[in-house]
Amino acid sequence: MSKPDVTVRPLAELTTLRVGGPAEIWTMESDDQFPEATSAPYRVLGNGSNLLVSDTGVDERVLKLGRSYDDGRQFGGQADVWLGAATPLPGLVRRAKEAGLSGLEGTLGVPAVLGGAIAMNAGTRFGEIGDVLEEVELFTGGEVVRLPASDLQLAYRTSHLPEGAVILRARLRLQPSTPERVAAAMAQVDAARRGQPKAATAGCAFKNPPEDSAGRLIDQAGLKGLRVGDAMISHEHGNFVVNMGHATERDVRELLDRVRTTVGVPLEMEWRAWGNATQ
Numbered sequence: 582m583s584k585p586d587v588t589v590r591p592l593a594e595l596t597t598l599r600v601g602g603p604a605e606i607w608t609m610e611s612d613d614q615f616p617e618a619t620s621a622p623y624r625v626l627g628n629g630s631n632l633l634v635s636d637t638g639v640d641e642r643v644l645k646l647g648r649s650y651d652d653g654r655q656f657g658g659q660a661d662v663w664l665g666a667a668t669p670l671p672g673l674v675r676r677a678k679e680a681g682l683s684g685l686e687g688t689l690g691v692p693a694v695l696g697g698a699i700a701m702n703a704g705t706r707f708g709e710i711g712d713v714l715e716e717v718e719l720f721t722g723g724e725v726v727r728l729p730a731s732d733l734q735l736a737y738r739t740s741h742l743p744e745g746a747v748i749l750r751a752r753l754r755l756q757p758s759t760p761e762r763v764a765a766a767m768a769q770v771d772a773a774r775r776g777q778p779k780a781a782t783a784g785c786a787f788k789n790p791p792e793d794s795a796g797r798l799i800d801q802a803g804l805k806g807l808r809v810g811d812a813m814i815s816h817e818h819g820n821f822v823v824n825m826g827h828a829t830e831r832d833v834r835e836l837l838d839r840v841r842t843t844v845g846v847p848l849e850m851e852w853r854a855w856g857n858a859t860q
């Protein structure tokens with residue numbers, strides 16, 4: 582049995598918001614490494630683009646799927662395909678377009694890997710990953726099992742994975758179309774995304790309340806540009822928090838609290854929070 586590579590690193594280096602203290606990172610390269618890696622409490626890291634991590638880090642092991650779970654290069658435009666969960670979504674979206682395959686357009690611009698996209702059912706109002714997901718292969722309860730996508734009950738930015746399950750691979754089914762038609766659909770999504778900040782961020786901080794938009798509410802409350810330490814509400818998009826340099830989790834939490842208090846409408850965090858909130 583091969584051994585995973587284990588290192589201690591700050592999660593700020595592995596998350597797009599660039600916030601978070603140290604953790605033991607286990608880089609997983611084969612299914613047979615999972616029984617040992619999961620023998621103590623653990624979490625699963627994708628591309629770290631939807632996480633707010635405590636300044637004190639996390640006590641659990643952090644499992645990250647390594648290169649052997651990235652099938653981006655092998656994906657040559659098959660409509661019905663199994664792919665490793667560390668495959669970056671942006672490359673898949675681009676290759677699907679080149680191959681004239683439709684179904685992933687709504688996820689254009691989501692900086693996830695496939696496993697993280699499924700766990701969050703990532704997408705936009707134009708479509709989400711659940712639209713093309715057929716099956717998943719999971720490490721759960723000490724073994725590798727296959728489940729139909731319907732068992733995950735994907736909904737708005739959420740899924741119901743079995744407790745502690747690690748997505749290893751997923752089967753996607755795309756629809757034959759033409760590169761031109763797929764490009765046209767992507768142009769619409771791209772237009773809707775224009776104006777989103779390019780700085781270090783973790784995407785939308787809050788879920789949209791029913792029939793409304795968190796970004797609009799924050800904008801209307803005049804909170805764009807509000808800053809706590811180096812954490813700031815983006816000038817471009819009210820629902821994006823940007824790290825202006827050395828933001829801490831504490832800064833970010835205080836900023837979110839101020840937003841909630843000022844907006845006055847219950848706002849549920851879209852990010853997943855890891856570790857003990859810094860007081």
Ligand SMILES: Cc1cc2nc3c(=O)[nH]c(=O)nc-3n(C[C@H](O)[C@H](O)[C@H](O)COP(=O)(O)OP(=O)(O)OC[C@H]3O[C@@H](n4cnc5c(N)ncnc54)[C@H](O)[C@@H]3O)c2cc1C
Nearest residue numbers: 627628629630631693694696697698700701703704748784
């Ligand atoms: C600039 C920017 C734009 C964004 N735009 C969008 C958008 O338009 N739509 C949208 O939905 N999101 C958006 N996001 C948020 C984010 O990209 C998504 O939530 C994405 O699905 C997170 O994927 P990830 O691989 O980074 O997962 P992570 O952030 O690493 O993890 C997220 C959750 O998934 C779990 N997870 C990750 N991998 C696995 C696995 N293999 N098995 C089991 N669980 C796993 C983690 O434990 C965690 O709970 C944006 C983020 C940024 C930074």
